[in-house]
Amino acid sequence: MFEYVIFFFFAAVAVIFAMVVITNRNPVVSALSLVVSFFALAVMYVLLDAPFLAALQVIVYAGAIMVLFLFVIMLLNLQHMHEPATHPIQQFLGYTSSAAFAIALVYYLLKYAAYNVPASPFYTDARMIGVALFEAYIFPFEMVSILLLAAIVGALLLSGRVPGQRPNAGDEVAS
């Protein structure tokens, strides 16, 4: 009973703040709403007996990625973005396609997912997750780390200075 109260409260929080993210014009408010939405999602993980996943959700998404988003938004000082007006045909297409998608989503959720939530679908223990990652899934795990390394090197290469060349005055501010 108590779990249902928590579930519906945080489900409502997650959905409402996700809507604020896309409807609010202010990028900072949007980013903060996304944080709240992520946090509510972490509560869902706790209810599904996966506290490890919940903690990672908060650390990685709410704690690290969204702070970086906010940092960039604040650094560029995106306050009031004026979007170009959209054509009525564009609006019509957008609304109808998203409505169709929403109807399809609700239909399939009601048909397949809503009534048989698996009892404990996740590895709940940090030790078990570690064993699974480093034994059964060692190859994908290493591939992902190589991919991330490549991304880091790529980002450094694209944004870094050429050795020996003096930076422009404007570059100093960004670093």
Added chain:
Amino acid sequence: MPFDATDVALSVLKIAIVLLAILNVTPIMVWVERRGSALIQDRPGPNRVGPFGLFQSFADALKFILKEDIVPDAANKLLYTLAPAIGLLPALTTIAVVPWGRPFMLHNLHLFGRTFFQQPRIFEPIVADLNIGVLLVFALASLAVYGIVVAGWSSNNKYSLFGGIRASAQMISYELALTLAAVSALLVAGSLRLTDVVWKQTGYFVLFDTVKIPSWNIFSPAMWISAIVFIVSGFAETNRLPFDFAEAEAELVAGYHTEYSSMKFALFFMSEYMAMTTMSALIVTFFFGGWSIPYYVPPATFLGFLLTALVFLAKVSFMLFVFVWIRWTIPRLKYDILMKIGWKLFLPLALANLVIVAFFIAKGWI
């Protein structure tokens, strides 16, 4: 799970104890900070209100409550009001997973003409003994930056914004080193539970089959680097001097809380001291043996618990004094040095130390 009134009552009691303790840290620490800085700078400090100026904090609190609460016209009103509360929340809750005493047996307590605990039960002096305890600490610590960032942005003031931007960059950078340094302590304990981390440190290292040293993590050479990295990163995470770039009064007026006044400012003040207390408790738990007493095994009774709780309190108080001590001894660094230390020194050091600790564990030396 059946509803157990005693369990709920014990939980409420623990929450009340911890909450009262951490809320009362601020006035005491303000006094310690002001008298401590005076001691270090060879001047009297506040000594008029009460004995040794002890009631100065109450006078300050009264003043904070009575001051006019100013909200700038250009500020984002909602976020401006929410920011102090957002900052306070992680500071208040993180302490929940830190154990503050030895567990003890409760049985046959006669109170108000009734007998409680007829079946003996264990009292765990920790609010929430989660098996992901440490992860919760880092999850909440990573949310701590939002209070500062939101305050800085919503004030609509350039100095505040600079404070917020600096704080976010600084806290992201040092979170990594902090986490990696803590991981070495977790490796030794073999668990993410903070109670296990403390229990592991109640044993002894035996040197040359003769000398017994308490197995606090700080006493094993493999942990020295991570202890230093953790403590210094802790200073950066709590925005204390020499890393208080979010405030930096010489450059940014008062940084992220330039526009704040009255109780809203006081809340930032409180969350800084609470974060400091939590960080001290974590440093003590990870590296200085938590509540354990060297060369003495406290009994599993109420007295034993009380003794360990006092020892824990003493250790945390000493760490808090170190925070004050360093603040008034070491001047503020430059911002680029801060970033260089974080990324180019502490992160590689913490990573290398992790490998060393793993090697020690594999060899069975820890």
